[in-house]
Amino acid sequence: MSYPCIKIYQKLLDYYGYQSWWPAMSDYEMLIGAMLTQNTNWRNVDKAFANLGDKLTPQAIAEMTHDELAALIRPAGYYNQKAERIKLFTEWFRQYDYDVNQIKKLPLSQLRPMLLNLKGVGKETADCMLVYAFDKPSFVIDAYTRRLFNRFGYDVPKNYDDFREFIEREIPKDVQLYNEFHALIVVHAKKHCQTKPVCQGCPLENECLKIIN
DNA sequence: CTCCAGGACAAGC
């Protein structure tokens, strides 16, 4: 690899500054947001949050019926699936008294398989939860990450865990770094590369071209 | 009208 992965991070950080993610009022809101945003525009997730209002707590959601929850999160799409899966996740969360600090005591090697075992929590969602709620360094791979690394000329693995481990080998295993890097990738993609394989008007375009040529 | 957005899962090969 001719271009160090960490330099992409540094360029994004220089341009956009620290993002201090995840945008959420509480750890529970972050965890639910990770499930609601699956293949869904964040604007629609915000509408669901607005509908939930002060009922966006594990206690309140645990007491709702499926239909009540589904109606509130309807704007976020897949609302029947997501309602069921959010209920199941909240049941799991209850084992830890709805307290992320209890979950943080578990090692990453044990916690990640536990999350993946939950219905509706796949690899990307699990890694988001690990980085943004449980302070565990497990690099998040999403469509934006693939697009960016392809743009920079990387021949990245198609397999999720292969790609994740590839990046984890390239940069320090630091949860704060993982947190910022993924946030910067998303912010960058939303501003400049949302639907285009090539970043037109991208602030890093000159750098991209310099690297490829 | 079509296409897509910070995916996950089950079924089929």
Next chain:
DNA sequence: GCTTGTCATGGA
């Protein structure tokens, strides 16, 4: 292992 159909809304 990998590919495909399904789930669904709202904005461009």
